[in-house]
Every structure is written in structure tokens, then in C-alpha cells.
Amino acid sequence: MKGLVTMMTKIPASSRIRTTTIRATTDILQKPNQQQQIFPAAALRICDHHLHSSGIIPRVFCDQDNTRIYAHDWFCVSQAVRCYPQSSLLHSVVSGADPCFCDVWVNSDAIGNSSIQFNGLVSIGNDILAAVRRVFVRTHKLRTTSTHDSKVNDSSGTKRKSASFSDEEKQRFREHFSFEALGIGDNYKASDAKKIQDLVQIKKSESHSIRLKTRISELEESLSVHQENSFTTSVTVGPQHINFGNHADHAFLAETAFHALAETSNKLSSDYLSIQYRHEVFLGDNLESYGYHQYDTDEEMNAVILVATQKLTGEKKVVLIAHGD
Numbered sequence: 663m664k665g666l667v668t669m670m671t672k673i674p675a676s677s678r679i680r681t682t683t684i685r686a687t688t689d690i691l692q693k694p695n696q697q698q699q700i701f702p703a704a705a706l707r708i709c710d711h712h713l714h715s716s717g718i719i720p721r722v723f724c725d726q727d728n729t730r731i732y733a734h735d736w737f738c739v740s741q742a743v744r745c746y747p748q749s750s751l752l753h754s755v756v757s758g759a760d761p762c763f764c765d766v767w768v769n770s771d772a773i774g775n776s777s778i779q780f781n782g783l784v785s786i787g788n789d790i791l792a793a794v795r796r797v798f799v800r801t802h803k804l805r806t807t808s809t810h811d812s813k814v815n816d817s818s819g820t821k822r823k824s825a826s827f828s829d830e831e832k833q834r835f836r837e838h839f840s841f842e843a844l845g846i847g848d849n850y851k852a853s854d855a856k857k858i859q860d861l862v863q864i865k866k867s868e869s870h871s872i873r874l875k876t877r878i879s880e881l882e883e884s885l886s887v888h889q890e891n892s893f894t895t896s897v898t899v900g901p902q903h904i905n906f907g908n909h910a911d912h913a914f915l916a917e918t919a920f921h922a923l924a925e926t927s928n929k930l931s932s933d934y935l936s937i938q939y940r941h942e943v944f945l946g947d948n949l950e951s952y953g954y955h956q957y958d959t960d961e962e963m964n965a966v967i968l969v970a971t972q973k974l975t976g977e978k979k980v981v982l983i984a985h986g987d
């Protein structure tokens with residue numbers, strides 16, 4: 663089909679080849695300097711698809727209730743993407759002249775007790791379009807309880823606890839899904855080695871600063887929209903925005919955050935996005951974005967805070983903080 667290019671992930675010979683597409687009409691951003699780049703949210707969506715179809719995260723094959731995909735719950739706590747403009751990206755996508763790849767692997771140096779970091783690259787031919795970094799924490803359910811007595815809870819009040827990786831699991835990640843094990847370096851030119859090794863850094867907000875805590879409290883406790891808290895963007899989470907159960911898709915949240923950042927300043931770069939997640943977002947929630955200056959200066963906004971108002975209770979929760987360049 664014209665305007666679509668087949669993408670495949672290089673994976674072990676014993677695994678099945680997976681394909682996807684870049685959509686010329688919605689996934690490519692036309693930049694003022696006659697260059698094009700893939701949208702950050704599109705790169706995150708592509709890498710997320712390949713992560714969940716790669717076999718890196720083991721599937722549940724005999725679930726009696728047919729309700730679970732994985733034995734544990736995997737919560738994304740942060741992600742970042744850096745996109746690299748190209749002079750002929752649109753032409754390459756429409757013509758299909760060059761193969762397009764999405765490679766996803768485990769960062770062997772970032773496997774914690776129950777946290778793990780996945781890296782990803784989206785490329786056409788030997789040119790890298792985007793580098794992605796994503797951090798997950800694995801948990802399991804304990805019991806139903808109050809939503810205020812656990813560090814990790816979902817909206818139903820289910821208490822969760824970190825699910826530690828065994829030594830065997832860590833070894834599996836390193837032996838079968840590390841950068842070296844997958845032979846990913848063969849896909850890219852030596853000139854791109856720095857991008858591959860450094861990838862993209864996740865910007866962390868001043869999560870412990872009094873200033874940020876005060877701002878979050880103001881947004882969560884406000885019963886009505888005041889002039890000083892006027893939102894930049896607003897959207898209601900619909901069926902098209904969710905994936906597992908009634909959980910909002912992170913690519914949709916990233917796209918919402920990206921649009922909010924773009925609205926705050928025309929001086930912000932459009933090729934970088936970093937997100938720190940605080941709470942889940944569910945079907946029917948209303949999302950509003952608010953600008954935030956990280957530092958006490960007159961500089962233009964470099965971050966936005968996304969607030970969800972729950973459909974049933976009207977409770978407000980800050981669900982993520984997003985940063986641009």
C-alpha cells in the first residue's frame with residue numbers, strides 16, 4: 663500500500679519475524695527546515711508494539727480465566743525518545759526503497775531487583791530515526807485494601823508489591839535479549855555508534871523539590887479551574903485510547919503530553935520527549951495539561967504536568983510530568 667513501509671525486527675533465528683508500518687500521513691512531522699522526522703509518540707508506539715511481541719517478556723500460556731497476558735503486572739514508570747530528522751524520510755517511507763527496522767532489547771546494565779530498562783531504535787536503511795528508552799517496574803497483587811496504604815496501588819484499591827527478578831530471569835535477559843545477543847549493531851553504520859551507545863537520557867523532574875510538590879498539591883486539590891491554573895489542553899480518555907482492560911495507552915499519553923509541550927512554546931525542540939509517570943489513567947478520565955517551569959526563572963516552559971480527573975469520583979491526580987528540550 664502506498665504510503666506504508668514494512669518494518670521488521672531482527673530477532674533470533676528460532677523466533678518469528680514481526681512487521682509493522684510507518685504511516686506517512688500521521689507518523690511523520692514536517693519540520694520548517696524542509697526536513698522530516700517521526701513523531702516521538704509514533705516512535706514510542708512502534709517500539710512498544712515490538713517489545714510486547716518480541717518474547718522478551720514471557721507470556722502466560724495456560725491462564726484458566728483467559729484474562730492475563732503476563733504472569734505479573736508491568737508498570738511503565740518513565741520513558742524518553744530522541745528523534746533524528748532526515749532530509750528524505752517521507753520519500754523513503756512512500757517509496758519503500760529502504761528497509762525499515764525496529765530493534766528492541768534489554769539494557770544489561772539496568773536490570774534491578776524488580777525494575778528493568780528496555781532500549782529501542784527505529785531506523786530506515788542504516789539511518790536511525792529514533793532512539794527510545796523505557797523503564798518498567800514488575801509487581802504482583804497482594805490483596806484488596808485501601809488505596810492509601812501501599813506505595814503502588816491501582817484505582818480499584820488492589821495493593822501491589824514489587825516482584826523481584828530471579829537470577830535465572832536476569833541471565834535469560836542478558837543471554838537472549840541484550841544488545842550483543844541480538845546482534846543489533848550489524849544494522850547500523852559506524853557513524854551512528856554514539857547514538858546506539860548513548861541513546862537518549864530520561865530527564866527527571868525535581869520530584870523532591872518543595873516547589874514541585876506545592877504545584878502538584880495545588881492541581882490535585884483545586885475544586886475548580888482558577889485563572890492561575892488555566893489548562894493548556896484537555897481531552898477525555900475514550901475507547902480508542904486504551905489497551906489492556908481500561909488502562910490508557912502510554913503512546914496516547916505521550917502524544918497528549920507532546921501536544922501540550924508544543925502549545926507552551928514555539929522555541930521547544932520537537933525531537934525530544936521524556937515522561938515520568940506517577941499514576942495510571944483510565945477510560946472516562948478527563949486529562950488536562952498545565953505548564954510548569956522547573957526553575958525559578960523567566961524562561962519559557964520546558965515541562966508540563968498532566969492531571970486526570972476521575973470520571974466517577976471527580977478526584978484529581980497528577981498522572982505524569984513531561985519534559986521537552
